[in-house]
Amino acid sequence: MTLPAPLPVAQPATPSLVGLTRAELGEALRAIDTPDREIRMRTGQLWHWIYFQGAKDFGEMLNVSKTMRAKLEAAYTLARPEVTSEQVSNDGTRKWLIRMPPVDARDRGAEIECVYIPESDRGTLCVSSQVGCTLTCTFCHTGTQRLVRNLTSQEIVQQLVVARDQIGDFPGMTPPKDGLIPSGEGVRAVSNIVFMGMGEPLFNFDNVGNAIDVLSDGDGLSLSKRRITVSTSGVVPEIPALGARAGTMLAISLHAVRDDLRDTLVPLNKKYPIADLLDACRHYPGLSNARRITFEYVMLKGVNDSPAEARELVRLLKGLPAKINLIPFNPWPGTKYECSDWDVIERFSDIVFNAGYASPVRTPRGRDILAACGQLKSETEKVRARAVLMGE
Ligand code: SAH
Ligand code: SF4
Numbered sequence: 001m002t003l004p005a006p007l008p009v010a011q012p013a014t015p016s017l018v019g020l021t022r023a024e025l026g027e028a029l030r031a032i033d034t035p036d037r038e039i040r041m042r043t044g045q046l047w048h049w050i051y052f053q054g055a056k057d058f059g060e061m062l063n064v065s066k067t068m069r070a071k072l073e074a075a076y077t078l079a080r081p082e083v084t085s086e087q088v089s090n091d092g093t094r095k096w097l098i099r100m101p102p103v104d105a106r107d108r109g110a111e112i113e114c115v116y117i118p119e120s121d122r123g124t125l126c127v128s129s130q131v132g133c134t135l136t137c138t139f140c141h142t143g144t145q146r147l148v149r150n151l152t153s154q155e156i157v158q159q160l161v162v163a164r165d166q167i168g169d170f171p172g173m174t175p176p177k178d179g180l181i182p183s184g185e186g187v188r189a190v191s192n193i194v195f196m197g198m199g200e201p202l203f204n205f206d207n208v209g210n211a212i213d214v215l216s217d218g219d220g221l222s223l224s225k226r227r228i229t230v231s232t233s234g235v236v237p238e239i240p241a242l243g244a245r246a247g248t249m250l251a252i253s254l255h256a257v258r259d260d261l262r263d264t265l266v267p268l269n270k271k272y273p274i275a276d277l278l279d280a281c282r283h284y285p286g287l288s289n290a291r292r293i294t295f296e297y298v299m300l301k302g303v304n305d306s307p308a309e310a311r312e313l314v315r316l317l318k319g320l321p322a323k324i325n326l327i328p329f330n331p332w333p334g335t336k337y338e339c340s341d342w343d344v345i346e347r348f349s350d351i352v353f354n355a356g357y358a359s360p361v362r363t364p365r366g367r368d369i370l371a372a373c374g375q376l377k378s379e380t381e382k383v384r385a386r387a388v389l390m391g392e
Contacts (some may be wrong), residue, residue, distance in 0.1 A: 013101055016079040017072075018050055018161055019154030021210050022217075032071045042068070044219070050078065051220025054161070054170025080162050081155070084111065092118045092180030093366030098162055100155050110149060112198055114159045116167065116190070117365050118180050123167075124192040127159045129208055130199025135233055137253075137266050139298060141332040142198045150204040156211035160221060163190055192227040196251070202235035202242065212246045225249075231296065236272040236280045243285030250284055251294040251325070252277065256304050257312040265304070274316070282320055292321040298329050299340040299348065310351035324352050326361045 017028060025043045034042055045064055049055040056078050058069045085097040094116040102109045115126040132145035168175040169189040175181040181189045193215060195201040201208045208230065215223045230242060231251035242250065254274075256262035262269040269277075281293050295317065299305050313324065326349055329339040340348070349361050 013079070014075070014077050016077045016154075017046065018078055018080055019152075019157040019214070021153060021214055022047065024154075028076060032075050034068075047217070047220050051161075051214070051217065052171075052222075054164060054173070056080075080165060081158055083162060083166065086166065087369040089366040089369045091365055093369065094166070095366060095369050096162065096166065098159065100151070100158075103152060107149075110151075112151065112155075112159075114163065114197060115366060116163055118182055118189070120182060121187065122191045123182050123189045124194055125160060125163050125190045126194050126197045127156060128197035128199050129156060129195055129201040129204050133199050134203065135200055135266075135268055137233060137255075139255075139265060139300060139329060139335065139337050141335070144334075145198075148199075150207060151199070153207040153210035153214070156207060157214045157221075160190060160193065160215060160223075191223070193223055193229070194251070195228075195230045200233055200235065201230050202232045202238040205238055205241065205245075209242075209245045212248060226291070229294065231294075233266050233268050234272050234277045235268070236276050239280040240283055240285060243287075247286060249291065249294070250281070251296055252281060253298075254295045254313075255298050255300075257309050257316055261304060265300075278316060278320065287321055289321045292323045294323045294325050296325045296327055298327045299345050300329050301338040301340045301344070303337065305340040305344050305348055307347060307351055310348045314352060314355040314357075322357070324357045326352070328361070 015028070017025060020028065022043055025046055026039050029039050029042050029046075030036075042064075045061065049061045049064075053060070055061060058064070058073045058078065061069060064072075081101060082099045083096050084099045087095045089095075096114050096116075098112055098114055100110045100112065110131040112128045112131055114128060117124045117126065128151060130148060130150050132148035133140070133142045134148050136143045164170050165173075167181050167189045169181075175183060175189060182191075183189065195208065212225070212228060212230075215221050215228060216225050225246070225248050227249075228246075229249040229251050230246070231253060232239065232242075233253045239250070242248070253266060254262075254277075255265050256269075257274070259269060259273045262274060281287075284293060287293065295313075297304070297313065317324070326345060328345060329337055331337070331339065345361060
């Protein structure tokens with residue numbers, strides 16, 4: 001009798017330096033016997049080449065000695081995770097499926113989605129913080145995904161590096177010729193980041209915090225913290241901590257003005273009800289009229305879209321420096337919800353507008369490629385299901 005072939009075990013490839021924090025780069029340098037006195041200087045050099053220049057090859061690093069380059073080359077790569085598919089919407093929105101290499105011998109790798117939304121004066125990258133999400137908001141496609149893991153800070157940062165590669169946003173690169181990428185004096189193709197992809201960022205606090213350090217570092221990727229927004233479904237204890245640790249802009253997925261309804265839409269509300277959530281917001285470090293909190297409110301037909309609810313929303317937020325973002329519900333296969341009718345959204349938005357909140361309805365982008373908020377659900381599950389079927 002012949003024995004079945006052994007199960008293939010995914011081996012982590014030669015590690016990539018792309019996406020590492022300064023401290024991790026220092027460790028990587030130590031591991032190849034770089035003397036202590038050189039670590040700071042060498043880290044600075046790598047930092048510039050990796051994050052400012054977008055280098056893909058150690059050979060480009062001309063101010064690094066040949067011997068050092070050879071040592072780096074032998075132990076590390078500058079590889080990016082693989083983009084397994086790119087979809088471009090007719091409105092210029094791009095959705096990438098990114099395959100992350102395995103983080104350890106038991107992991108078979110993960111796939112996440114990342115979305116780029118160009119506008120005339122800015123380009124926003126919507127990044128994921130987890131593969132899937134442990135929360136189960138009933139209107140969100142990501143919440144139906146069963147397999148979940150935190151992304152490492154490296155994997156979070158790599159999403160921006162991949163995006164800059166794809167749209168030619170590193171020095172010396174040319175943007176794709178479809179004319180939809182914003183450009184011009186002082187305009188970066190990716191100027192803003194929102195943590196509104198897959199996952200609950202405040203359940204992956206340390207990795208998100210470390211990633212924000214790298215994304216906002218002025219010698220590298222250089223995104224201003226005022227242009228980085230972390231969106232949370234309301235992990236109350238971590239909200240002040242986020243302000244203190246990362247100092248980014250904050251968005252709250254509110255979606256309902258009463259606890260009984262929010263308990264069903266955003267089940268985390270049972271643990272952290274609306275009053276506690278708003279109290280945490282009032283104490284968000286750095287909050288001011290110039291640095292408002294965005295409240296997201298998804299418009300669900302016949303569920304949360306009445307004029308009385310619009311008035312209650314305004315009342316709840318009184319005195320809090322806030323912006324309100326009405327999001328037309330983006331349907332996904334199998335959902336029981338529908339998007340509110342346009343006249344209902346307009347009536348809701350008028351009430352909010354008359355209370356002093358400007359242009360609140362978010363234009364749905366990339367709907368034709370299922371790239372809009374809450375529609376992201378990775379292929380990982382399907383891939384794994386296939387692997388099981390194939391007897392891997
Ligand atoms: N987990 C975080 C961030 C990711 S979700 C959070 O919940 O805030 C980003 C935003 O998309 C949230 O406001 C979320 O409520 C919203 N969203 C989820 N599913 C949606 C859908 N199907 N249509 C419109 N918005 C949706
Ligand atoms: Fe998770 Fe946010 Fe989706 Fe809720 S809305 S399931 S918190 S990703």
